[in-house]
Amino acid sequence: MPETADTARAAATAADGAPLLAVSGLTGWYGESHVLHGMEFDVREGEVVTLLGRNGAGKTTTLKAIMGILAQRKGAIVYEGQELIKLPARAIARLGIAYCPEERGIFASLSVEENLMLPPRVRPGGLSLEQIYALFPNLEERRASQGTKLSGGEQQMLAIGRILRTGAKLLLLDEPTEGLAPVIVQQIGHTIKRLKQQGFTIVLVEQNFRFAASVADRHYVVEQGKVIDTIPNDDIEANIEKLHAYLGV
Amino acid sequence: MFELLGIPPQALFGQLLLGLINGSFYALLSLGLAVIFGLLNIINFTHGAQYMMGAFVAWMLLHYLGIGYWWALVIVPVAVGLTGIVLERLMISRLYHLDHLYGLLLTFGLALIIQGLFRNQYGISGEAYSIPSQLVGAQNLGFMFLPNYRLWVIAVSAAVCLGTWFVIEKTRLGAYLRAATENPVLVGAFGINVPRLVTLTYGFGVGLAALAGVLAAPIYSVNPNMGADLIIVVFAVVVIGGMGSILGAIVTGFGLGLIEGLTRVFYPEGSAVVIFVIMAIVLLVKPAGLFGRTA
Ligand SMILES: Nc1ncnc2c1ncn2[C@@H]1O[C@H](COP(=O)(O)OP(=O)(O)O)[C@@H](O)[C@H]1O
Ligand SMILES: [Mg+2]
Numbered sequence: 001m002p003e004t005a006d007t008a009r010a011a012a013t014a015a016d017g018a019p020l021l022a023v024s025g026l027t028g029w030y031g032e033s034h035v036l037h038g039m040e041f042d043v044r045e046g047e048v049v050t051l052l053g054r055n056g057a058g059k060t061t062t063l064k065a066i067m068g069i070l071a072q073r074k075g076a077i078v079y080e081g082q083e084l085i086k087l088p089a090r091a092i093a094r095l096g097i098a099y100c101p102e103e104r105g106i107f108a109s110l111s112v113e114e115n116l117m118l119p120p121r122v123r124p125g126g127l128s129l130e131q132i133y134a135l136f137p138n139l140e141e142r143r144a145s146q147g148t149k150l151s152g153g154e155q156q157m158l159a160i161g162r163i164l165r166t167g168a169k170l171l172l173l174d175e176p177t178e179g180l181a182p183v184i185v186q187q188i189g190h191t192i193k194r195l196k197q198q199g200f201t202i203v204l205v206e207q208n209f210r211f212a213a214s215v216a217d218r219h220y221v222v223e224q225g226k227v228i229d230t231i232p233n234d235d236i237e238a239n240i241e242k243l244h245a246y247l248g249v
Numbered sequence: 250m251f252e253l254l255g256i257p258p259q260a261l262f263g264q265l266l267l268g269l270i271n272g273s274f275y276a277l278l279s280l281g282l283a284v285i286f287g288l289l290n291i292i293n294f295t296h297g298a299q300y301m302m303g304a305f306v307a308w309m310l311l312h313y314l315g316i317g318y319w320w321a322l323v324i325v326p327v328a329v330g331l332t333g334i335v336l337e338r339l340m341i342s343r344l345y346h347l348d349h350l351y352g353l354l355l356t357f358g359l360a361l362i363i364q365g366l367f368r369n370q371y372g373i374s375g376e377a378y379s380i381p382s383q384l385v386g387a388q389n390l391g392f393m394f395l396p397n398y399r400l401w402v403i404a405v406s407a408a409v410c411l412g413t414w415f416v417i418e419k420t421r422l423g424a425y426l427r428a429a430t431e432n433p434v435l436v437g438a439f440g441i442n443v444p445r446l447v448t449l450t451y452g453f454g455v456g457l458a459a460l461a462g463v464l465a466a467p468i469y470s471v472n473p474n475m476g477a478d479l480i481i482v483v484f485a486v487v488v489i490g491g492m493g494s495i496l497g498a499i500v501t502g503f504g505l506g507l508i509e510g511l512t513r514v515f516y517p518e519g520s521a522v523v524i525f526v527i528m529a530i531v532l533l534v535k536p537a538g539l540f541g542r543t544a
Pocket of ligand 1: 053055058059060
């Protein structure tokens, strides 16, 4: 494989020990339609960063590309110094990256506990079933229910809880607060902060920047398949006008 | 001696037994089809030919190598299952991104080729395969004789069906299978090797067909058309039970065998078509099948 300038640069930054994940020059397509136009961003170990942007900006597609489930992708995605762009999804998962999809992906033919136990352990150091139940007590009460019989909020907790067992270090969470009641959004916010304390690194896709500001270290603003701005969370108040304009709120 | 609606009990129980035997084969075969359809989304038209291969390989083991029934019961499903794995890897797996229809055409074509090869080699007169000595004889139940071998077939089929159901519904491997049936992409993104799961599932379904073939060898004559005749009925069973439903395949298989047997007692003229009549009614009333999930 010929090494592009992008690959070389991304590999070099990873080798410095700085970012856990470095995405550069990432382009992606669905059939003929070109959706990602050179995404550039990186995530350091232990950080929570968000991808903010309007509907259709390419946030979900970016997560799919990192996870290896976007069939047509090019560019460089370097994780712990290793290039992922050519790897199949199952190999990427085995390196310790876990994905919580926007549609949650709860399996109807599996019980709550079977859903939780489904993703295999890929690394040591994941949470135990007891720890996950301590984080989401609702799930324990409903452990024998059919996965899709849960409320929307419980399904979201299940979708997050499910990837905590595996030992994955980098979590890709796609709009975990979408369509949920404020009290549940709050609970998910607490959960994300606790996961950060426990050392997880998180890429969070959000449209709700109030929520994003409450949990993240840094924000990448995505528009038309590109990162157009980076805002440290400490500067978010100063940039509020700009963000409003970006997100069209 | 009592009579039921003017039917002598020997005839009634005899036909019920025959119905259970047929039901054992319907259940084993439709179970394999259901497992394959669930995960691969392919209607495996080669299933009848693979059942026939099961019977023939058992006969060949005995005829050419002197390996008997009990070993055949183990060797044949594995050997024929392996041929299934090769087919899946070399051909069927290339069609997953296309419409159902292509898988159906491919497997139908393969069935014709396999049956043709066996007809060429062995003709259509059929080969005899005798009942293993341990299972010769019958139990006298007073009102009828129950042949030991038939009892054995029913027991093996019921045990294998239950075991398969248990593995799919109650174990971790089964959870992978159910999840991959629903959303293979997400299951892959969790680090599970879905293509390998698919290949093994196809091999397992084919192995079930071959096991049915070994069980059938001592009852029916081993001939190249034995699968083609049976598989039409089995497809009707699958449609009635609901495509892809594991429990549906098992219950419908045994149930329809019994119904067919009863029809033979009370209205013999209808016995050849009763399953198809039921299929038509089910399709009208509940198109997804009795146990099918409506999406
Ligand atoms: N499966 C798909 N096939 C074709 N186009 C798609 C598909 N999924 C998303 N798109 C298109 O790609 C663009 C980016 O979508 P997406 O990544 O889902 O945006 P976001 O998550 O930021 O809302 C949108 O224009 C969307 O219509
Ligand atoms: Mg999205």
